[in-house]
Amino acid sequence: MKALRWHGKHDIRCDSVPDPEIEHPRDAIIKVTSCAICGSDLHLYDGFMPGMKSGDIIGHEFMGEVMEVGSENRKLKVGDRVVVPFTIICGECDQCRRSNFSVCERTNRNKKMGDTAFGHTTAGLFGYTHLTGGYPGGQAEFVRVPYADVAPVKIPNGLTDEQVLFLGDILPTGWQAAVQCDIEPTDTVAIWGAGPVGQFAIRSAIMLGARQVVAIDNVPERLSMAAASGAITINFDEESVIERLNELTGGKGPEKCIDAVGMEAHATATLDSMYDRAKQAVMLETDRPHVLREIFYVCRPAGTVSVPGVYGGLLDKMPFGMAMNKGLTIRMGQTHVNRWTDDLLERIQQGQIDPSFVITHTARLEDGPALYETFKHKHDGCIKVVLKP
């Protein structure tokens, strides 16, 4: 089959590889009909996530048709149409029983590595470093889905791939980011990053009833898409983020702040982000926490900071004293996808939200490597790429 494989920094190729096979009776093999490139894939592409090996099949947003099921799998039938969450879950461990799916205790087959890296292992993830199991990913024609009798979401007829594909990652990610904010009808929710995750966080905050939603980015068309759903926009190249946010909140700062940017925050004109770039270049820190610093500074005391943006390792010069003294609540994590999928699928069916609005580019799997470039550099108005194997 064909699959996109990571061969090193900025080196992704569409290779021919052996088809996957059932390895465990609970497995299923999925024929991928649509998959997407995620901002998290860019962290791999740019070589910022540790634990990748040359030849790894990447991709963790995918859906398709069940081709084959293992003998013990009673949930799926050949021919079922499913969206596969990027978090692999057992459904039985202590964490799964508490719906803390992204920290499932059993699905990371490199548990030792996970324990060493994080103190305690987190869940296995598709196409995402050997620290989280090194499972072959979904930017491929076929995928083996482990524990396939738990997470895959069956899709009823009448919905297109484009409407449901993002149930596996970025829709619940934006949603959880907003739900974690515990939004009150009087709240201003400020969202850094108007990429796909930010776009869904914006829609979620609106649906959850925020008084005012503010989107911060420097890419004009991303801000235009943010404004389409009722967000107030701030272009950080042209406007002072801190000043505008204070203006919009009577000088008090937003109650709720969401970091939908993560570890590759762009250097803005400020000195501290230049400092981060320099340190990252010589490997003294791995992540650029410019956005988090700004959030700690501008967030209203006793406010909540929600972090769906991915960080990989060490952050430097974090004004933690500021966060402590202001009594901020910080909530973060990889998304507990299955906690939200049933509810969100229903909302899609009812027409409350149609996630396909975010797709700007659709192409063949073979075009994947070129589209990584397009997506990374935001060329051609690119916001979200869907590939059709």
Add this chain to the structure above:
Amino acid sequence: MHGVDIHTQRAYERKAARARSMARGLGYFSIGLGLAELFAPQVFTRFLGLHDRETLVRSYGLREIGTGLGVLSSADPSSWIWGRVGGDALDLATLSLGMDHDNPQRDNVVLAAVAVGGITALDLYCAQELDASRRVSQAPDYSRRTGFPRGLGASRGVAAEMAHVMRPRFVTDPPRVTPRTLASAR
């Protein structure tokens, strides 16, 4: 720009106006310098010790006047300003001819190179600002991609019942908690 906040819109307009007026300044400068080169080339060649290069300087003068007129007459002068950046490089290359140690005017050549370097930086900055403004005005129109099939009005708060499902169990609404001391003070 499509649909963005009025403040952001104004910031875009300010940026574009700044870049355009800077380009105009560079355009006039180009014409002024070009006229001088065209009609008094010997001033330049003498100052720089580049004897017998009057024709070359005249031709540079024509180039400067041409780009200057281009900048001033064009609705989107970005490519003309990039042209100026190229011309700056040519000027610097020509000046390097005068860097020979046997040129008695060598110090003047260094001075001129520094000046051209400064102008090059301005040209580069201006060209980039113009391109950035163009990127804004030519950005694709996503202002109708609401994601809300029922419209924005019907979507505000449509999922309000989910807003607090992740509230930590012991965090209650602050107003409901009245510290006893505070209650007795009232």
